[in-house]
Amino acid sequence: MEILKVEHIKKVYGKGEAEVIAVNDVSFEVEEGEFIAIIGPSGSGKSTILHIVAGLEKPTSGKVYFYGKDMYEMNKKDLTILRREKIGIIYQFYNLIPTLNVEENITLPIELDKKKIDRKKVEEITKFLNIDNRRKHLPNELSGGQQQKVAIARALIINPAILLADEPTGNLDSNSSEEIIQLLKKANKEYKQTIIMITHNLEIAKQADRIIQIKDGKIM
Amino acid sequence: MNIETKLTFNDIKKNKKRTLFTIISITLCTVLIFTTIILISSIRNGITDNIETGYNDYQIEIDNLDVATFNKIKDNANIDKIYIQYKDNEQLEQLEKPYELTNSDSEINVYIKFNDIKKTCQDSTEIIQIVEAAKADMDSQEKANNIEYKFNQKLLTVYGLIDVETVEANNNLTCVARVNYSYVIDILIILILVIFSVIFIIILYNAFLITVNERKKEYAILNSIGGTEGQILKMLFLKGIIMGIIGIILGGIISILCSNIILDLLNKILAETGYNFRLVLDAKYIVISVLIIIVNIFIASIIPSLKASTASVIQGIRNNNEIKSKKRISLLERILPIEGKIAVKNIRRVKSKYKIITILLVICMTSYIVVSTYITYERKTADLVDEYDSDAELMVTPSVDYKSILKDYESKTGDNVEDLEYKELGLFILVEPADAFIDEDNATEYEDNKKGIRMVITGLDDSTYKKYLEKVNANYGDIIIYNNMRLLDLEEGTFKYHTVFKQGYNLKLSIIEEIYNFNEETESYEDDEEETITKYNVIDSKSLDGNIVLTDKLIDGYKDMREKYMAPFIIVNMDKFNAIQKTVNTYISQNNILQNDESSQVQFIMSDQDYSYVKVKCGNIIEFSNYINEIIKNDRSKNIDRISNATYYTLETQEKIIYINIIELILKVIIIAIVIIGIISIINILNASVYERKQEFIILNSLGATDGNIDKILIYESLYMFIKAVIISIILSIPMIYLIVKYMENIISFDHLLIPIEDICIFLGILLLISLGIALYSTRIVKDK
Known part of the structure; x- marks a missing residue:
């Protein structure tokens, strides 16, 4: 089943002489359960594509259909709620809330949704990611790899329809990077989690089912 | 506890310093508003109590x-x-x-x-x-x-009803008031609240903006994982409410303490007048003030909150700001060294942040310039108007040894007496050059185009004369001219005070006899002022030779001199006075000039010149008056002819001085409060700004910029904002000072502006040092971290 359809999206920044076309007429589809890697050099527009797909940045032109619905026809609040309920996002620099501990960071999207927290699920995910012994720690008490696992847990706790990972290993050493990639693969295989991952590393990209190459804002 | 509340409390705990600064800002602004309201209602109550007691x-x-x-x-x-x-x-x-x-x-x-x-x-x-x-x-x-x-007009005036009278209306006698100012105090309070609210909102807006900017990334993360704008707004408002409640409660308590202190000070100033202000908490005004403060907090927080909740998620997560590119290079960027270039570029590209600092500086500076100028004018006017520094005046002949009488009185009663002896002579003085007159209308023009004016020659006893010389910075033998005269403004029906002569002229004074024109047709002398005088005879041109010193300072002990005559004064020692008097008397007798001669005039003060006047200041005027009256009654031969009891002047003038002292105290307190609030806000902003830019400083450092280079960048930034603020505040102050001068012209006109330049420069200097100090101190903290 097709979860995501991106149609001729274009993103332009600035005006006149300072105009930059970050994404230039990009189209692709994502089926349920797919693990896609978008690869390209720095400045190729891959992060911009991810932000557009996540509903964080409106394209200058083009459409993004999520389960057949045009995302950018929704109002801001509905888009935010969609993100809260259906889209999990993992960033290169983790972006955890520094004043909340691991467990609180993980359950944050659920609390924002005013839903009851399933503690069993939290336990399950933290065990899956091997951070269950760190649940009461603050982010600054964790290593980079551990922080990224917390970010993954936060993204997975909502059972997202799609998980978007923006250079998830960009800030990690090779061992931690390998661990994260294996976890993502496991989530994809065992839980049929649909994943779009941004990377500039071909070796990491090869771990995905499909690779989309981007250069100068266009699909190669 | 829901997530929004949890996150808010976490933020408060984590950012204690920033939260504290914001609470302090709210507290101080609350103190400013509350204290003003409390003082106004307390003073108003005190005045009405006093009047009710004094005047029934x-x-x-x-x-x-x-x-x-x-x-x-x-x-x-x-x-x-x-x-x-x-x-x-x-x-x-x-x-x-x-x-x-x-x-x-x-x-x-x-x-x-x-x-x-x-x-x-x-x-x-x-x-x-x-x-x-x-x-x-x-x-x-x-x-x-x-x-x-x-x-009871005195009482009714306090309540805004003036000129209350009965009038016939439709065949019925009706009570009317000419103008009803019942709500003047209320309007004044509302005006003050509006002005302070604007200051409050500016300062608080800025404090919230800093708080929000520091959490920009966090809000962006929340938004990216599904936190709606409404949820983010809720967190911000909750923080505002918590800080607001703490600030208002603290502010309320401090206001009551401050008001008590200020009222105590006021009561000390007014100790002799019977006024005794007590703290009055008018519930109506307190409630209105609290509501206004709450609204102010809401207004101040709404824009930063909306900015935070609607900000770009991506920019927030990347923690970068939108920097506007400027194509045109400014003149300053061309001429300043690299530190200055960076400073100017920073300010030009991120204007909003620096705008707030400039606005705060402008508020502090303009308030100080305007208020200090007003106080200077008010003090000067009070000095010249309505001040009375003696209690009684005796008129004595040369044979009376008044000094012994006063000594006797002192020893018998234990009272302390200060005295001053003076004589006066009203003469017509030719003044050259004629250009020296500020206002031609104050001078009499003669047919040879020269000009003259009536002047009161005042001779002082030696001790008083020496003290006066010291006061006006003159030397023994100088001719001192008290350069102000009181004239009746016929249009307005009030007396106004005018400066007579311009400074910088080498004046030559001659004593003259004014000759009146004889009208052949009516066979009488002209009595129309315009037709009367065109000629004069010089009586003496040497007596008033010497170094002339123009002054607007009054003689201590005889300050009511400027209310006596509509003429300027020439103050000399008694020997010189006697010499002048002798010259004039000789001229009069040689020329057979009669006292009521219609054809000419030599003197315009027709007092008995054998007498001199003794001003007396004592502790107990009643006792002194009784003592003198006894002497007069028992021994007529002592020829002490008159005692005028001047105590009734003392009360009225005391009220004016009290009024000025009260106004000065209140204005100074308000200025101090504004400056403190302004400085705290500037500390907050500069501190936050430097902290935000620590990455920039680290990069500069890594490229070879020393601590000194970085300090210079901040110094240039501070100087740029400071100079800009000075220029703006001077421009803003001009119309306000113009209004002050215009208002004061109703009472007295000066020939020069009385702006306390020195005080203002000192204030600006201190403000500059504080701004620089804050900026440099902030970099130390950043470097330490």
Whole structure:
């Protein structure tokens, strides 16, 4: 089943002489359960594509259909709620809330949704990611790899329809990077989690089912 | 606890310093508003209490009322109190309800106080119309005509009712007030609240903006994982509410303490006048103030909150700001060294942040310039107007040894007496060059185009003269001119004070006799001022030779000199005075000039020149007056001719000085509060700004910039904002100072502006040092981290 359809999206920044076309007429589809890697050099527009797909940045032109619905026809609040309920996002620099501990960071999207927290699920995910012994720690008490696992847990706790990972290993050493990639693969295989991952590393990209190459804002 | 509340409390705990600064800002602004309100209501209450005590708490007085008519009005529901005064008995007695009178034959004076003083006119009209109806039925027309209505104007003025009187309206006698300022105080309070609210909002807006900017990334993360704008707004408002409640409570407590201290200071200033202000918490104003503060906090927080909740998620997560590119390079960027270039670029590209600092500096500077100028003018005016520094004046002949009399008095009573002897002579003085006059209309022009003016020659005893020389910075033998004169403004019906001569002229003074024109047709001398004088004879051009010193300082002990005559004064020592007097007397006798000669005039003050005047300042004027009166009664040969008791001037002038001291105190307190709030806000902003830019400083450092280079960048930034603020505040101050000068011109006109340049420069210097100090201190903290 097709979860995501991106149609001729274009993103332009600035005006006149300072105009930059970050994404230039990009189209692709994502089926349920797919693990896609978008690869390209720095400045190729891959992060911009991810932000557009996540509903964080409106394209200058083009459409993004999520389960057949045009995302950018929704109002801001509905888009935010969609993100809260259906889209999990993992960033290169983790972006955890520094004043909340691991467990609180993980359950944050659920609390924002005013839903009851399933503690069993939290336990399950933290065990899956091997951070269950760190649940009461603050982010600054964790290593980079551990922080990224917390970010993954936060993204997975909502059972997202799609998980978007923006250079998830960009800030990690090779061992931690390998661990994260294996976890993502496991989530994809065992839980049929649909994943779009941004990377500039071909070796990491090869771990995905499909690779989309981007250069100068266009699909190669 | 829901997530929004949890995150808010976490943020408060984590950012203690920033939260503290914001709470301090709210507290200080609250103190500013509350203290002003409390002081106004306390002072107003104190004034009305004082007047009610001093001038009795009645509004209308009905004189010569018969008892029968009194009985018709006494039960009026609007009456709170009635005092009566029987004929031939000065005692006022308060009647108790039901206001029965025992003696039904006498006529009485009735003093009525109504329940609501603001409704005096309506209530008085009711009473008056009953009395008027009763008058129509009276047997004796004379008795009816004797009934008079008077109003306690002094008391009513405090409540905004002035010129209260009775007028005929539709054949009925009605009480009217000329202008009703009932709500003047209320309007003043609202105006103050509006001005302070604007300051409050600017300062608080900025404090919230900093708080929000520091959490920008966090809000962006929340948004990216599904936190709606509404949820983010809720967190921000919750933080605002928590800080607001703490700030308002603290501010309220501190306001009460500050108000107590200020009222104590005021009471000390007013110790001798009988005023005693006590703290009055008017519930109406307190509630309004609290509501206004809450609204201010809301207004100040709404924009930063909306900015935070609607900000770009991506920019927030990347923690970068939108920097506007500027194509054009400014002149400053071209001429300044690299540190200055970076400073100017920063300011030009991120204007909003620096705008707030500039605005705060402008508020502090403009407030100080305007208020200090106003205080200077007020003090100067008070110095020249309505100040009386002696208690009594004696007129004595040369044979009277007044010094011994005063010594005797001192030893007998233990009182302390200060005295000053002076003589005066009113002469016509030719002044050259004629250009030296500021206003031609103040001078008399003669047919040779020269100009002259009446001047009072005042001779002082040696000790007073020496003190005066020191005061005006002159040397023994100098001719000192008191360069102000009082003139009646016929249009406005008030006296105004004018400076007479311009500074910088080498004046030559000659004593002259004015010759009047003889009209051949009427065979009399012209009495029309414009036709009267064109000629003069020089009596003496040498006596007033010497170094001339123009001053606007009055003689201590004789400050009422400028109210006596509409002429400037020449102050000399007694020897010189006597010499001038002798020269003039010789001229008069040689030329057979009679005292009331119509053809010419030599002197315009016709006092007996054998007498001199002695100003006396003592501790107990009543005792002194009695002592002198006894001497006069017992020994006429001592020729002490007159004592004028000047105590009634003392009270009125004291009120004016008190008023100025109160205004000065309140204005100084407000200025101090504004400056403190401004400085705290500037500390907050600069501190936050430097912290935000720590990455920039690290990068600069890594490229080879030393601590000194970075300090210079901040110094250039501070100087840029400071100079900009000075220019703006000077421009803003000009119209306000113009208004002050125009207002003061109703009382006195000066030939130069009285702006306290030195004080202002010192203030600006201190402000600059503080701004620089804050910026540099902030970099130290960043470097330490």
